[in-house]
Amino acid sequence: MERARPFPARRRILKGAALAAVPYALLPGPRAGAQTPAPDYPLGEWQPASPANYTAASRPTAHPVDLVVIHVTQTDYSGTLAVFQHPRKKVSAHYVVRSADGHVAQCVREADIAWHAGSWEHNTRSIGIEHEGWVDQPGYFTDAMYERSAALTAAVCTKYGIPRDRAHIIGHYEIPGTDHTDPGPHWDWTRYIRLVRSV
Numbered sequence: 001m002e003r004a005r006p007f008p009a010r011r012r013i014l015k016g017a018a019l020a021a022v023p024y025a026l027l028p029g030p031r032a033g034a035q036t037p038a039p040d041y042p043l044g045e046w047q048p049a050s051p052a053n054y055t056a057a058s059r060p061t062a063h064p065v066d067l068v069v070i071h072v073t074q075t076d077y078s079g080t081l082a083v084f085q086h087p088r089k090k091v092s093a094h095y096v097v098r099s100a101d102g103h104v105a106q107c108v109r110e111a112d113i114a115w116h117a118g119s120w121e122h123n124t125r126s127i128g129i130e131h132e133g134w135v136d137q138p139g140y141f142t143d144a145m146y147e148r149s150a151a152l153t154a155a156v157c158t159k160y161g162i163p164r165d166r167a168h169i170i171g172h173y174e175i176p177g178t179d180h181t182d183p184g185p186h187w188d189w190t191r192y193i194r195l196v197r198s199v
């Protein structure tokens with residue numbers, strides 16, 4: 001996770017301009033619209049982040065997607081969803097994978113730009129996947145988590161034509177300039193990439 005604030009003001013301005021052009025009677029209710037799409041990943045459960053915590057976009061048309069960024073949450077699964085749903089946290093990821101059973105929540109549409117990498121450039125071109133756990137507690141990285149996350153990453157790679165290698169499936173710690181260490185030294189990259197390729 002990260003707490004950067006990539007251009008929230010710009011989003012508000014664009015939203016205001018768009019609303020100004022729509023007759024008032026046609027406006028949807030305050031929670032209608034983007035909060036309730038079908039998940040992009042069929043096995044995902046829709047758990048929407050607050051629209052204040054990501055940038056609406058039309059990827060891959062507007063921004064090519066060529067990276068998957070792997071994170072570890074440093075809090076539990078429900079706590080992560082709560083952070084993403086809190087409109088002042090200014091952080092989100094597209095997906096959260098639960099430790100115990102590998103259950104996948106989708107919090108941001110893949111077309112939209114989640115705020116997870118701490119870098120606008122890397123946010124625009126990536127899908128962010130959070131994993132429940134702590135970097136210094138390898139017990140959270142269960143077989144189910146590895147397998148279901150790898151299946152998710154494989155589906156993302158197929159959809160966007162992303163090579164299934166370590167140049168394109170990276171850790172948060174590999175984002176230039178970051179001070180984050182996740183997913184940390186206990187994350188088994190060799191196993192993970194092998195699983196991604198085997199799907």
Ligand SMILES: [Zn+2]
Pocket residue numbers: 001002070071072116172180182
């Ligand atoms: Zn992270």
